[in-house]
Amino acid sequence: MNAVATDDRFTALRTQATEAMRRAYAPYSKFRVGAALLTDAGETFVGCNVENASYPAGLCAERVALGAAVAAGHRKFMAIAISSEAAAPAPPCGICRQALAEFGLDLIVESAAPAGPVMRWSLAELLPHPFTPSSLHS
Ligand code: THU
Secondary structure, three states: OOOOOOHHHHHHHHHHHHHHHHOOEOOOOOOOEEEEEEEOOOOEEEEEOEOOOOHHHOEOHHHHHHHHHHHOOOOOEEEEEEEEOOOOOOOOOHHHHHHHHOOOOOOEEEEEOOOOOEEEEEHHHHOOOOOOHHHHHO
8 A cells, every 4th residue: 555645644754854864964064954755665765965065966855865775775756855044945946856857756845944834836837838758769
């Protein structure tokens, strides 16, 4: 049975994203981000941003979580929670939207700010007219 992204589950996901955020390596931007990605099997994989002295080599939290999940054998995802210290919930960057879209546009994307505001979208909303695997063959 697939895991259902209930509100309770979101609370747990949000906590995991915030814990991952505290492990971020962001000495350059000082903008720490954490992400927690929920698979259809109910497992969670976390990521944080990992910056680099060669700035473009830095990694976003969402793609670190995605890589960890895929490396563990998962390809179906229900939801991703993002946590940052911005005043307003930070939406995922365009590259992360594209990376996540590879695995489905029904993904629920939630982002939380420390003071409490939470925003929730579907990936389809965040990335209209996506370039997907089928675009290669149309
Ligand atoms: N960052 C993320 O980790 N995820 C996003 O979706 C937006 C940006 C990171 C990249 C960089 O380390 C820092 O935030 C500032 O852009």
